[in-house]
Amino acid sequence: MIDTISILGGHGRDGNREPVERIDFAMGDVVSIVGPTGSGKTTLINDLELFADGNTPTGRRILINGVKPPPEYRDNPAYNPIALITQHTTFLSDLPVKEFLETHARIRSKTDRDVASLLDNTLAFANQLTGEPIHTDARMTELSGGQTRALLIADATIICDTPIVLLDEVENAGIHRTRALELLREYRKIFIFVTHDPRIALLSDFRIVMKTGMVTDILRTDEREQLYAREVSKLDDALCILRDKIRKGERLTGHLLEAFA
Ligand SMILES: Nc1ncnc2c1ncn2[C@@H]1O[C@H](COP(=O)(O)OP(=O)(O)OP(=O)(O)O)[C@@H](O)[C@H]1O
Numbered sequence: 001m002i003d004t005i006s007i008l009g010g011h012g013r014d015g016n017r018e019p020v021e022r023i024d025f026a027m028g029d030v031v032s033i034v035g036p037t038g039s040g041k042t043t044l045i046n047d048l049e050l051f052a053d054g055n056t057p058t059g060r061r062i063l064i065n066g067v068k069p070p071p072e073y074r075d076n077p078a079y080n081p082i083a084l085i086t087q088h089t090t091f092l093s094d095l096p097v098k099e100f101l102e103t104h105a106r107i108r109s110k111t112d113r114d115v116a117s118l119l120d121n122t123l124a125f126a127n128q129l130t131g132e133p134i135h136t137d138a139r140m141t142e143l144s145g146g147q148t149r150a151l152l153i154a155d156a157t158i159i160c161d162t163p164i165v166l167l168d169e170v171e172n173a174g175i176h177r178t179r180a181l182e183l184l185r186e187y188r189k190i191f192i193f194v195t196h197d198p199r200i201a202l203l204s205d206f207r208i209v210m211k212t213g214m215v216t217d218i219l220r221t222d223e224r225e226q227l228y229a230r231e232v233s234k235l236d237d238a239l240c241i242l243r244d245k246i247r248k249g250e251r252l253t254g255h256l257l258e259a260f261a
């Protein structure tokens with residue numbers, strides 16, 4: 001049983017010691033990683049996924065339940081507690097969606113599970129996040145960027161069913177972000193997002209701030225920011241409506257600020 005995962009600080013690109021020496025994540029935490037382009041967000045996520053042990057360019061170390069994780073976590077996909085959804089999801093697999101998910105369910109499975117219902121649940125989850133539903137006979141390579149992301153998030157959450165899920169930038173994929181967060185919150189896992197999105201950042205329990213390859217600060221979402229989050233959600237909803245109209249080829253009518261009321 002995994003209760004916590006920890007990152008022990010290493011050094012930045014310039015070789016300086018990382019200012020934040022330790023970060024602990026507990027089961028149920030939703031966390032954002034924020035920072036400018038090139039600040040090392042993907043690298044931090046990769047350290048987690050690799051169970052870094054001072055053997056990556058950052059010198060960081062990862063602990064599970066306070067100790068060095070056993071090698072089978074990394075070597076056996078059925079025991080790996082981490083699912084990662086990368087920033088670039090170009091697919092090498094040309095399998096139909098159904099076979100892709102079935103294969104994955106087999107690889108990730110420790111015991112016999114009801115694969116048919118796993119697939120149904122995964123697709124139902126994914127299709128709540130996309131505008132255009134995903135069909136099981138479509139090939140993985142035919143899916144749009146948003147559909148691929150939605151499917152991989154559902155796959156990580158339901159099929160992999162790992163206690164830790166890492167997501168590198170969900171927002172650019174054109175999926176329903178708030179819906180995704182609501183659905184994910186129903187699962188008790190550790191979710192770590194790389195994000196530039198104020199809404200996702202403010203819905204997180206805390207955010208990890210990065211500069212020049214180092215974690216420089218940890219900001220817990222305080223009460224004031226939680227109030228702020230409601231206003232940000234309203235703004236974001238209004239922008240989503242505008243975006244949707246543009247997508248559908250409609251004209252924007254009425255007074256702009258009415259949408260923000
Ligand atoms: N601590 C570090 N030590 C050495 N190199 C690092 C460190 N952190 C990041 N890098 C290097 O810096 C480069 C940029 O890092 P990375 O891709 O993680 O940035 P990012 O924040 O994900 O950027 P983007 O927002 O564009 O995706 C990479 O080449 C990475 O290997």
Ligand SMILES: [Mg+2]
Nearest residue numbers: 041042087168
């Ligand atoms: Mg990145």
